[in-house]
Amino acid sequence: MPYDCNKRLASLMESSLIYECGPSCRCSSSCTNRVSQHGIQFQLEIFMTKLKGWGVRARSFIPSRSFVCAYLGEVRNNRHCESRPDFDDYILKIGVGKGFIDASRCGNIGRFINHSCSPNLIVKDVTNDHSDKNLPYKVLFAVKDIPAGRELSYDYKSSKRNYFRFGIIFATVDHRIAIV
Numbered sequence: 001m002p003y004d005c006n007k008r009l010a011s012l013m014e015s016s017l018i019y020e021c022g023p024s025c026r027c028s029s030s031c032t033n034r035v036s037q038h039g040i041q042f043q044l045e046i047f048m049t050k051l052k053g054w055g056v057r058a059r060s061f062i063p064s065r066s067f068v069c070a071y072l073g074e075v076r077n078n079r080h081c082e083s084r085p086d087f088d089d090y091i092l093k094i095g096v097g098k099g100f101i102d103a104s105r106c107g108n109i110g111r112f113i114n115h116s117c118s119p120n121l122i123v124k125d126v127t128n129d130h131s132d133k134n135l136p137y138k139v140l141f142a143v144k145d146i147p148a149g150r151e152l153s154y155d156y157k158s159s160k161r162n163y164f165r166f167g168i169i170f171a172t173v174d175h176r177i178a179i180v
């Protein structure tokens with residue numbers, strides 16, 4: 001099971017796709033293997049930082065390994081040309097060379113979370129209704145205890161920049177908006 005009895009990740013080291021119970025399971029909605037699908041459980045706040053534009057901070061204590069929020073946006077594939085220089089800061093790659101979630105035009109609170117090389121969040125791949133590794137939900141979990149008032153961050157480099165480093169740029173066809 002990917003989660004413990006408190007609905008926190010059993011291990012931060014797990015790198016494969018996290019399978020939550022879904023529509024085909026007979027368990028109830030309170031099953032401990034249904035976590036990210038219930039939406040944000042901790043109060044979060046969008047605020048204006050001093051140097052990074054908007055950011056997101058915790059309004060209450062978030063224990064390590066807790067689900068924080070999903071990263072939502074438009075799912076794109078194929079070739080995508082975008083003239084905005086900060087475009088790649090709003091994307092998360094999904095699958096192996098298949099596409100990405102683009103939150104540059106629309107998304108949820110995840111699009112306001114800034115980068116840090118010493119982050120308190122990590123991005124994991126989660127599914128509950130299919131087993132296609134190329135179309136996971138991108139989900140942010142706490143990698144350490146986060147006190148109330150602390151800004152949330154994850155490492156952009158490990159989640160998206162290497163996508164472009166290898167020269168793979170996808171695009172144009174919007175075929176889904178991921179909603180958790």
Ligand SMILES: C[S@@+](CC[C@H](N)C(=O)[O-])C[C@H]1O[C@@H](n2cnc3c(N)ncnc32)[C@H](O)[C@@H]1O
Nearest residue numbers: 052053054055086089090111112113114115116
């Ligand atoms: C996904 S957005 C994060 C939300 C953004 N701060 C906003 O106001 O909408 C990425 C952009 O935030 C800024 N940003 C994120 N992390 C930063 C950091 N550590 N230092 C400076 N700017 C950062 C950059 O402008 C980057 O293009």
